[in-house]
Amino acid sequence: MTRWDAESAVVGLGAWGAAALWRLASRGVDVIGFERFTPAHALGSSHGGSRMIRLARPEHPGLVPLARRSRELWEELADTGREHGPGRESLFTACGGLVIGPENGRVAGGTLGAAHEHGIPVRTFTASALRFRYPRHTGIPSHHIGVWEPSAGLVRPEHALRAMLTLAEQAGARVRSESRITLLEPIPGGIRLHTAQGSTTARQVVLTAGAWLPALLPGLALQTFRMPLTWYRPLEADGDFDLEYFPLFQRELDDGLVLWGSGVTAGNDVCVSLYDGAGAGKQFDPEDTDRSVGAEDWSHLERLLPAKVPGLETQPARVAVSTRTRTPDGLYTLGRPGGDPHVIIAGGAGAQGLAQAPGIGEALADLVQGAPMSMPLDFLSPDRFN
Template sequence: MSERYDVIVLGVGGMGSATVAHLADRGVDVLGLERYDIPHSYGSSHGLSRLFRLAYFEHSAYVPLLQRAEELWQDLEADHDSQLLYRTGSIDASPEGDALVEGSKRSCEEHDLEYDLLSSSELTDRFPGYRLPEGYEALYQPQGGFLRPEECTVAHVNRAHRDGATIRARERVVDWRPTDGGVRVETDHGAYEADRLVITAGAWAARFVDELEGVAVPERQVLAWLQPTEPDQFDPERFPVWNLQVPEGRFYGFPVFGVPGFKFGRYNHREETVDPDAFEREATQADERLLREFAEEYFPTGAGPTMRLQTCLFTNTPDDHFVLDTLPDHPQVAVGAGFSGHGFKFASVVGEILADLALEGETDHDVDLFSLDRFD
């Protein structure tokens, strides 16, 4: 006879670990199933640092979720043995009049967030690591910073264990199907049944949800860590995290932390849609060249020797907004997917939302932007 739970969570990365923790905190008998280790570096929840920013040009509707996420990260950190959220401030920069800074400014004004607008020369005077061309502007928001993704996953799993959750790593889910009483999940180790299922499978989500085929699309991403020639300029005390729109694309980055190099990448890197089980996981010279040329142009005192290159996966939707919903034909199944390269900072509140959807079929959070039926 298969084991039975109240809820099964498929995938225990950033989003899944938070979901398991929220469910366990509510007294739910929950099982988390993870194909790889906890944490691991095969998906989207690794790399030592992840942006946290409240100035959100993508859509101002994200800001209340970020404010709740911030509360939840602070609560989780207070219960953990090391720091999770580091404050550096955040920079959004682009040519004057570009949508990036205008959108960030709009989100700050709609939600009464403190910010400063700086010219490119004022930005360099204040933060010498930045060397943007004349005609660029930057929005500085002091509450931004970065999270430690691996440690955040560990903290959520520790909390879930404390509250009675069962989590099994190195157990690959093969399939699931609805039953009269809920769902049945088949793995390479056995089978489990539950009243409800939450799918947080990252780049593999479309393999378990037909409605996500062509909607949640995996993409190869590469990050670089370069040793600064002026290390003091890239210290967390003097170098805010950033988003930057330039003719070469939109890039993002971090101060030196954990590796002796400043970390950055290009959103959608080389625009390589991939099979998450069969793609080039080693960074190449072409990857390095693309990133180094950018750093030499815009962060010249950061463009020293390469310290590290690493791949990860984005899972993009057509509009770059998330999917947080229940399945129309199977309301006992909730899905969190398509975080489009900007989701990790939301993991704490996404876990809360998915726990709501799993148990109640709805949430008090405003998630209309993330409905699955927008792709019909």
């Protein structure tokens, strides 16, 4: 009889892999996690200080139950952080969030539709009410609305990721940092995972390698983009850009561009970035570890901000580059490709995937254990692109 080094292995410990490790270990599953760099590094997607989570997800009705479950788990993780980690607020702040845009647009209109469909409490603002309540957002046309979701919040990805890994290790998971999986070799009944240091056998493997997923499983329908993140200092220290007055937001403009960001939080400057990078978000090879930045990363914002968010310095105080992975339909890919009994994948996390990380981790644990899924996620099957 084969003896396995681990019952299951997780490859890639960004937010999704860390969540899978946490949920698997907390169920008592013998699991080992591999990360090619040091966890919470800045070469993947799960970094940058803050991420917005919200329940009213307009992209697909099936994402709302996942968002609800994830939010419960963020609360649970934050409570654990209060007791053992960097503190509750350092992980998750339930500060609410605002979306602004055309009433019939995908951002504000879509959010309002999802909120109504799923009974998520929201408050709506007319354009003039928005101008009064959130004066740092300027140039709001009269056909735009605001949708305030009190259940939205801010997650700090690096803290959250470390907290999930700590809990996983406390529950018995093994974490191998600086361990890149170079080859997945099918063997009878399982998989042999190769690193430069040696190999490990596992009955099942969960691949959560983000932008590097196609390198492990060629042929996956995933594209990777380089996305700049930009932080600005207010011109005046009058508190106008504090989170209370300039909350977490997404704002769709009439030309389809989407701004997103958040006000000053715990020592961070104001974050204002463009959702798709407006040309700066180019397709790239994640193996290229050059994350240097240049004026083209903020030139579009330099032109836009005086009209849309005045009161900030014209040059960003800080710029970072993050990666975004997208499927052809913009939804995640999660499941067993081709029904493989030993391989499970989760990727294509896109620009909203951090919020869903704990729920994704739980769904991955269900798949590993062959347990019935607590919510239908068939619409995310990797085979839908075949």
